[in-house]
Amino acid sequence: MRTLPLIALTLVLGVAAARPVVAQPPQPLPPVPVPAGNPITPAKASLGKALFWDEQLSSTRTISCGTCHIPSAGGSDPRSALAGSIGVHPGFDGTFGTDDDVRGSPGVPSSLALGTYVPEASFGVAPQVTGRKTPSMINAAFSPLLFWDGRATGTLADPVSGATVLTADAALESQAVAPPVSAVEMAHADRDWNDVAARTAESTPLALAASVPAALDAWIAGRSYPQLFQEAFGTPQVTPARIAMALATYQRTLISDDAPVDQPPPGPGNPPPLTQLEAQGRNVFNGPGRCVLCHGGPLFTDHQFRNIGVRPIFEDLGRGAVTGLPIHDGRPSGMMSGDLLTWSSSTTGAETSTSTNRRSSSRSA
Ligand code: HEC
């Protein structure tokens, strides 16, 4: 008796799988959510771009946001896939070379405020590696919650006073206050945001950058950070919240809307945007693969958190560590970065199943 419904279900799914699917381009992207207290302006986006790429934001002056979030790699970090240990975190068991190793991003060596290196248990005085894979900042503007576990919420609290600065749609701002004081990613031990702001105020914008795009260089025009903050915010104060708001504003301009999959369907004057193989892949994605169940809509995500079983829960509690609810344990969100948007991804199934996190792609931004 109990097997009957199962058989019926299989039949229904089998029929659904066999039905041909008409390839439709995704619906247009929704408008980018913008917090009421942090409107997008060209000056603020340019300031955020300078800050995003400025290695002086890290206490070691060696790591910028763009060190790990690389546009030409879909916004993730191609170093994670390199041979050797540069992008390897030893995982839950703390031992390198075992099955639970994580492919992450190298940040800073463990150090004290005055620059003294302090050997760290796993990495010694080598750059420490993040315990999760770097997701993309491209299209991150659309996520109501950020980080794999959603711990960056829509509310921005001032990282010094704790006062609420923005009350909604500010996940990018609340994300941005983390890396500059993370002792793995960009900071010495116990760095605080007063230090980040003071360092930024005294730094010559992008002084360490090997090359600065002409338009950004023309906008900076030899000015200091206080002068750039003056133009972006009306007064020259370089505050922690303003740094976060500028970084968020820049990232709100990093929207992928020009991949082959965004192009109109073939017709008079429109060549097919996808190769035959890509179009077949889309049919599988929307049809028998049933990927759209979770990766549907224009953003290829429904913004839900799910445990899809790529790692044992005890290794990374995921969403459960944020909500405290056991039912959320092991659930990362299913937002897709650039790789699926190109439909020419270098991704393999093996990579997906061995990584808890997003991989890089060949998409350029
Ligand atoms: C050392 C590498 C590294 C640096 C430097 C770094 N990030 Fe990240 N970034 C990561 C990792 C790893 C995560 C995921 C962490 C997690 O989910 O726990 C992440 C997550 C994010 C996310 C969330 C994306 C999503 O879909 O959830 C954004 C946005 C982001 N970073 C922007 C920034 C900004 C802005 C800076 C500079 C202030 C920065 N990152 C510096 C590695 C880095």
Ligand code: HEC
């Ligand atoms: C039950 C929901 C669900 C279904 C169905 C699903 N996925 Fe996912 N997918 C997720 C979640 C959650 C993640 C992110 C967490 C992770 O990587 O563990 C993810 C991540 C991914 C990523 C990595 C995205 C990135 O930014 O790095 C790719 C690629 C992907 N899925 C492709 C597929 C394909 C192809 C299918 C269909 C064969 C599929 N998914 C079906 C939930 C789903």
